[in-house]
Amino acid sequence: MKDDRDLFETGLLRESARQRLNDILGEDTIRRLQQRSDFQGAIGVAKCWFAIFLLLGLSWLAMDILNYWSIPLVALCLLFLGGRILALAILTHEGAHRTLFANSKLNDTVTHWLCAAPVYLDLLKYRHHHAQHHIHTGTDKDVDLPLIEGFPTTRRSLLRKFIRDLTGQTGLKSVIGLAMMNAELIRWNVAGVVEKLNRDDWGTLKHFRAFFVNSRRTLIFHTAFFAIAFSLSLTELFALWWAAYLFTYPFCIRVRAIAEHAVTERTGDMLKNTRTTRAGIMARALFAPCHVNFHIEHHALVSVPFWQLPELHRLMQNHNITPPPPNYWQVLKMASSAG
Template identity: 45%
Template sequence: MTRRPKLSELFSHAEIRQLTRRSNAMGLWAIGSTWAVIALSFIVLVYARAHLPLWGQGLALLLALLVIAGRQLALAILQHEGAHGTLFASAWGNDILADWLCARPLWNQLHKYRPYHLVHHTKTSSADDPDLSLTTGFPTSRRSLTRKILRDLSGLSGLKFLLGRALMDAEVLKWTVANDVQRLPRAGRRWPDHARALLKNSAGMLLTNALLAGVLWASGHAWLYGVWALAYLTPFPLFVRIRSMAEHACTQPGADPLRNTRTTAAGWLARATVAPVRVNFHIEHHLMASVPYFRLPHLHRLLRERGLTPPPPSYLDVLQIVSGAAR
């Protein structure tokens, strides 16, 4: 097994201090700009409905679904930054703002995600990695990958996720963001107990989504909440799948984050969809999880200049890698 390199072997103390400096301003910008793009997408849809022919409205809806789903993934990544304590310089920003402005609207909870995700970092690619089920079975055939993509785009994956999250909040299933399902012991509980647990655990999601729906209703365009929900059910699961495959599928097992993780080149289209908030710099993140998102490109340049990482593949390259089994 390859060992994990010591940071002191790769970087000076001054470089580490510079790379790990957090910024409240950058945290606020990341959250504010993400929600601003979502709001702008809603505005474009309202304009299209009032001024464009039917085909133009359909095109605007399709583009809005892609943009909003990309920003939903951005919110998920910002929650991830908060879980590492790198989104803000303040604990309040990482614990409260990242939770209520990023995690809860997507039916997530920072206090559950944080301990779960930190295990992924300490046990990456091992049998104890809680995210292992997201990348097992690769490489696969093109036909299998196509079926997965079609399930995502048809909404089947999204509906499955909603059912799973409801059962997790009802404390029927163990909480996870991966694909493996573990049933919790009943311990004498009846369905009314599960219903109360569901209401308690999903209260944050219900509150934030009710607030979003209320704002849209007050603006006279309550139908826009349906667009938010449709984006969550259709492109969003596909973007999550591609991002997960790019990060860890078909990488080398072992403890070395330079080998068990992948950084992927991301152009403007990838950054708008599957790679928001610099999440494509995943080797860098696993090597030094204390580096905030906006400093990851600098860390990437240092690794490349020192010959520690190869040129990153594109997301199209990744899709070819993970569908490289016999057809």
């Protein structure tokens, strides 16, 4: 069986880039950076859930105590909660690369139940889908191209996209799409592409069965979440989670996707088709959790865990392998520079 690097790092350009990193950084340094840690993985998941509970608690207290004055505070909490839901998606991405935990069984179990299920992702389907992105990044076969097609666009167009995100239109469309994918009515992907599956031998009951089988972890997680919240007379927490999932999480996803690959060259060279973005405190809270902003570094060595990416970034910068990164505001200006 091929290891994870063989699955995600294929193609001449990637092998050439990896060899260059070996020559510059040395095998010992790369081996050290690739070291995975159950402790670091557990800390990453625990910090994410602590922040989620904290934001939910602050929102609930604001609604209970401040009355009308709570509206701006709750809105702010929902914005940052969207960033923490994105963090769960990023940890799912980490688990898909089998770099969240050193123990492979622990990696998949924790990722399934505490990262993927809450955000309506399927780890195994995502792992297969995401591998195609790494194999074909920046080419016409890149499965994630729909996420960044149409850029650069105009400022008005980008603003309309953000409005659709923040008014729940994108979130509702996403949930419906995921449900249809799990019912095996359309092909599973995370890029919003609708590709119908022709199943002449399938009937309505079989689609329902497929939906419940494929959605089972998400349904179990959120049923338990609702039951616990209801038993504690805290059903507002369940509603707040879904408000963030539908209204602010899509906004955070869009900015993150734009930063990683939008307005880059259509080429197989990862130094030209991928972008690392400089992230301050606010950007890390909303768009760049778990060091996902170090995206060139991730594509260069996918087997490096998220907590090692800042060190890899420093080494690549010191050796002038990568250009100085722009910040998120600069990327958005580039993405909305048309017209």
